[in-house]
Amino acid sequence: MTDTTLSARDGAVLTLTINRPDALNALNPPTMRALRNGIDAAGRDPEVGAVILTGSGRAFCAGADLKDVSSRLDAADTDVGNDLRANYVPLTRAIRSCPKPVIAALNGTAAGAGLSLALACDLRIAVAGAQLIVAFVRVGLVPDAGSLYFLTRMLGLSKATELAMTGDPLSVEDAQQLGLIAAVVPADQLMPAALERAHRLAGGPRRTYALIKRGLVRALDLDLEQVMELEAQLQTLAARTPDAQEAIRAFIEKRKPVFRA
Amino acid sequence: MPFEFVLTEVRGPVGIVTINRPQVRNALNHQTIGELVEALETFDRDDAVRCMLLTGDDQAFAAGADISQMADAGAVEVLDDDNFARWARFKAIRKPVIAAVSGYALGGGCELALMCDLVVASETALFGQPEVKIGIIPGAGGTQRWTRSAGKVRAMEAVLIGEPVRAVDAERMGLINRVVAAGAQLDEALRLANLIAARPPLAVRLAKEAVNHAMEVGLDAGLDFERKLFYLLFATEDKREGMRAFLEKRPGRFSGR
Numbered sequence: 398m399t400d401t402t403l404s405a406r407d408g409a410v411l412t413l414t415i416n417r418p419d420a421l422n423a424l425n426p427p428t429m430r431a432l433r434n435g436i437d438a439a440g441r442d443p444e445v446g447a448v449i450l451t452g453s454g455r456a457f458c459a460g461a462d463l464k465d466v467s468s469r470l471d472a473a474d475t476d477v478g479n480d481l482r483a484n485y486v487p488l489t490r491a492i493r494s495c496p497k498p499v500i501a502a503l504n505g506t507a508a509g510a511g512l513s514l515a516l517a518c519d520l521r522i523a524v525a526g527a528q529l530i531v532a533f534v535r536v537g538l539v540p541d542a543g544s545l546y547f548l549t550r551m552l553g554l555s556k557a558t559e560l561a562m563t564g565d566p567l568s569v570e571d572a573q574q575l576g577l578i579a580a581v582v583p584a585d586q587l588m589p590a591a592l593e594r595a596h597r598l599a600g601g602p603r604r605t606y607a608l609i610k611r612g613l614v615r616a617l618d619l620d621l622e623q624v625m626e627l628e629a630q631l632q633t634l635a636a637r638t639p640d641a642q643e644a645i646r647a648f649i650e651k652r653k654p655v656f657r658a
Numbered sequence: 659m660p661f662e663f664v665l666t667e668v669r670g671p672v673g674i675v676t677i678n679r680p681q682v683r684n685a686l687n688h689q690t691i692g693e694l695v696e697a698l699e700t701f702d703r704d705d706a707v708r709c710m711l712l713t714g715d716d717q718a719f720a721a722g723a724d725i726s727q728m729a730d731a732g733a734v735e736v737l738d739d740d741n742f743a744r745w746a747r748f749k750a751i752r753k754p755v756i757a758a759v760s761g762y763a764l765g766g767g768c769e770l771a772l773m774c775d776l777v778v779a780s781e782t783a784l785f786g787q788p789e790v791k792i793g794i795i796p797g798a799g800g801t802q803r804w805t806r807s808a809g810k811v812r813a814m815e816a817v818l819i820g821e822p823v824r825a826v827d828a829e830r831m832g833l834i835n836r837v838v839a840a841g842a843q844l845d846e847a848l849r850l851a852n853l854i855a856a857r858p859p860l861a862v863r864l865a866k867e868a869v870n871h872a873m874e875v876g877l878d879a880g881l882d883f884e885r886k887l888f889y890l891l892f893a894t895e896d897k898r899e900g901m902r903a904f905l906e907k908r909p910g911r912f913s914g915r
Contacts, residue, residue, distance in 0.1 A: 612839070615839075618826075627839055630838050630839040630845065630846065631842070633845055634839065634841050634845075
């Protein structure tokens, strides 16, 4: 892990903190590589049950580092698409394909690709007063790093269009009304609330979470018949796990299940 | 069947062959191809086995040929060795073979999957022919079978660029039968294998032969061949049993005669 990204373990919960507060945690290639490596490693680490992604300072993440982009445009290195393919896409993919739940703890504003990052997570909680900004259009660019996908599917085409075309900020309070944010908390409650949720998830049936996440990722692109077939496949796998067998036994015996974790 | 690089198992009427070289992502050296073909041939001769299943592990179905075995080889050595004779025996297998693919199916691994009659893939599966990146081209049918399954432009993209396609894309382009949740590929392949195993074996065998014939000949010759096999099945006990069972609304009991 580099100094652009901090990594801290609390029991089975890994917290990754984007640590470029002076740049409002803007994303540059080394930061994205560090995040991706951290998430991939957490996915493989049997000691880790859930991941929290947050930022240091007053912003969660301001998106692409425009100074970086600008210098490259000046150098006529204009293929921003390849930059996305090499850096942003693998990061979004790493979060979506991580078998552990990934919680975004929005300590401040998430803008542009920083919002994409938050939307790629499985759950978002935010400090009161923070904003979500689909900022790309403000600098003449289109939403990227998965934002067009996440916004249309999470909000529907109408609201997604409004946000993407205006670039107007959405308060996390309004975002909670729209279902984008699970909870809005006072600033000093953010990490305790995120950790509380993360620990609860880390203590649950882990293989089942991985199967649920896979199902949710694929369900967005399938029709009802395909989803029901997918569910049958996933359920076959889930029912075979020791955690499911224990939980079913515990239900019948009217006691709390003890998951292997 | 004591093999070094493949495992064999019989589950009911299904013979399972598992490529087992996890330390090299199931790279296909000559011995592995030889063993897996021999295992399939043995199942092919076994009357208790009615369908076969070929699989790898979660990380890789088979991640290509063993490059270390080819790096220093010249044209004459490769010609003399004639590894492809082993692959050719695969084509002569008469019972259906289903590939259950998870992870990498690259190069020879992809060609191996495409030689199977049905392909079930985990959503994690990647199919590709990366040979061009190391100065060669597919040698076990990749250029031919991609073209026949997915069409010319898809085949060109696969073999000219060498980047793999995801299972969902492979399914869409007709390269494979279906995509299932990661970890469910063996269950689904077994489900299909058991359906095939419940069908009359002679009809299954001739149906496979007829479809494969379509790849070889023009339409008229293919139709002619199909009709001959169709007539032939009217001479079987299973045809009589199958039709009687249908009329009596009960499942058929097939003997393979």
